[in-house]
Amino acid sequence: xxxxxDQVFAALADPTRRAILTMLLEDDMAVTxxxxxxxxxxxxxxxxLQVLAAAGLISQEQRGRVKWCKLEPDALREASVWMQAxxxxxxxxxxxxxxxxxxxxxxxxxx
Amino acid sequence: xxxxxDQVFAALADPTRRAILTMLLEDDMAVTxxxxxxxxxxxxxxxxLQVLAAAGLISQEQRGRVKWCKLEPDALREASVWMQAxxxxxxxxxxxxxxxxxxxxxxxxxx
DNA sequence: GGTATATTCAACCATCCGGTTGAGCGATCA
DNA sequence: TGATCGCTCAACCGGATGGTTGAATATACC
Numbered sequence: 363x364x365x366x367x368d369q370v371f372a373a374l375a376d377p378t379r380r381a382i383l384t385m386l387l388e389d390d391m392a393v394t395x396x397x398x399x400x401x402x403x404x405x406x407x408x409x410x411l412q413v414l415a416a417a418g419l420i421s422q423e424q425r426g427r428v429k430w431c432k433l434e435p436d437a438l439r440e441a442s443v444w445m446q447a448x449x450x451x452x453x454x455x456x457x458x459x460x461x462x463x464x465x466x467x468x469x470x471x472x473x
Numbered sequence: 474x475x476x477x478x479d480q481v482f483a484a485l486a487d488p489t490r491r492a493i494l495t496m497l498l499e500d501d502m503a504v505t506x507x508x509x510x511x512x513x514x515x516x517x518x519x520x521x522l523q524v525l526a527a528a529g530l531i532s533q534e535q536r537g538r539v540k541w542c543k544l545e546p547d548a549l550r551e552a553s554v555w556m557q558a559x560x561x562x563x564x565x566x567x568x569x570x571x572x573x574x575x576x577x578x579x580x581x582x583x584x
Numbered sequence: 585g586g587t588a589t590a591t592t593c594a595a596c597c598a599t600c601c602g603g604t605t606g607a608g609c610g611a612t613c614a
Numbered sequence: 615t616g617a618t619c620g621c622t623c624a625a626c627c628g629g630a631t632g633g634t635t636g637a638a639t640a641t642a643c644c
Contacts, residue, residue, distance in 0.1 A: 371486035375479055376632085380555075387559060393591060406633055408592060413631095427590050427641035435559050445485075445553040448494065448546045487602085505620060517603055519622060524601095538611040538620050 369417040370441045378402070379410050386420060386433040393429050477529070481552045484528040489513070490521050497531060497544040504540050 373379055382396055397407035411431055414420045418437035423430045484490055493507055508518035522542055525531045529548035534541045 365488055367491070368486055368488060371482050372631095374556075375482035375486055377476055377479060378632090380478070383559070394589085402632085403634065404590085405592075405635085409632080412592090424591095429591065433559070438556050438559055441485075442553060442556045444491075445549045445556070448498065448544065448549045489602090503620080504622095513602085514604065515620085516605085516622075520602080523622090535621095540621065 366418070366437075367441060367444060370419065370437055373413050373417040373419055374441070376410070376413075378407075379414055382407075382410060382414065382431075383419060383433060386431060390430050390432045393431065396431060477548075478552060478555060480528040481530065481548055484524050484530055485552075487521070487524075489518075490525055493518075493521060493525065493542075494530060494544060497542060501541050501543045504542065507542060 374383075378400060381400075385391060385396060385399075393408055393411060394404065396411065397404045400407055411420065411422065414431075415422050419434055421432050421434050423432065485494075489511060492511075496502060496507060496510075504519055504522060505515065507522065508515045511518055522531065522533065525542075526533050530545055532543050532545050534543070
């Protein structure tokens with residue numbers, strides 16, 4: 363019952379999984395091709411991919427006997443926003459920041 | 474051995490530690506005060522703080538018999554940059570940030 | 585049909601993680 | 615000096631994690 367942020371950050375905490383995401387940045391890949399550069403077993407890579415999929419960081423689509431893996435950057439967005447909040451704000455008072463948010467959102471900020 | 478990114482993401486993967494960081498956003502705190510809202514032992518919180526410090530996310534300064542904990546947002550910046558590399562996400566999604574305020578600050582420290 | 589390919593499952597192992605409790609230790613204060 | 619406070623350490627426990635190997639499943643090819 364891990365929170366979504368728990369899953370995303372935990373998935374990102376492993377260097378193999380980060381490397382996989384980086385590979386998928388270029389193109390969708392089959393499981394076997396994802397596994398190719400790594401010195402671990404195919405089964406291990408398959409489970410890494412399951413972790414990434416559970417966190418929503420990738421999606422997997424079965425086509426024939428090949429399972430294609432696709433990066434899903436939306437899952438990163440939530441975590442990225444969480445982190446940027448700290449980077450931006452630093453130790454400053456939240457009330458002021460909430461007022462800032464109200465004016466920003468109220469002004470119809472559309473991304 | 475663990476890469477710095479490994480440590481940062483692993484530290485962020487725990488909801489208690491994220492709640493601690495959120496608390497420290499408002500002000501520096503002593504270990505005992507950090508532990509106060511949580512239903513776990515002081516020793517457990519102390520170790521959470523050590524994990525955060527090892528990841529560089531907080532710094533700790535001993536003053537008398539009290540150890541003060543201070544947020545260090547720079548460590549987050551590195552991880553945030555890593556995520557930015559996946560592109561497609563704007564610098565700050567205000568809607569997502571509003572959800573962050575609701576969930577992390579609202580539900581915050583009482584888990 | 586039979587064989588090769590793509591992927592997962594299951595069992596197992598070592599290690600890590602988050603929690604506990606109880607002892608220990610330096611700093612403070614009456 | 616002795617009691618208390620603030621915090622950490624050490625040992626322990628149960629469950630998760632990351633790796634392995636070997637069997638299983640399903641699809642594709644000849």
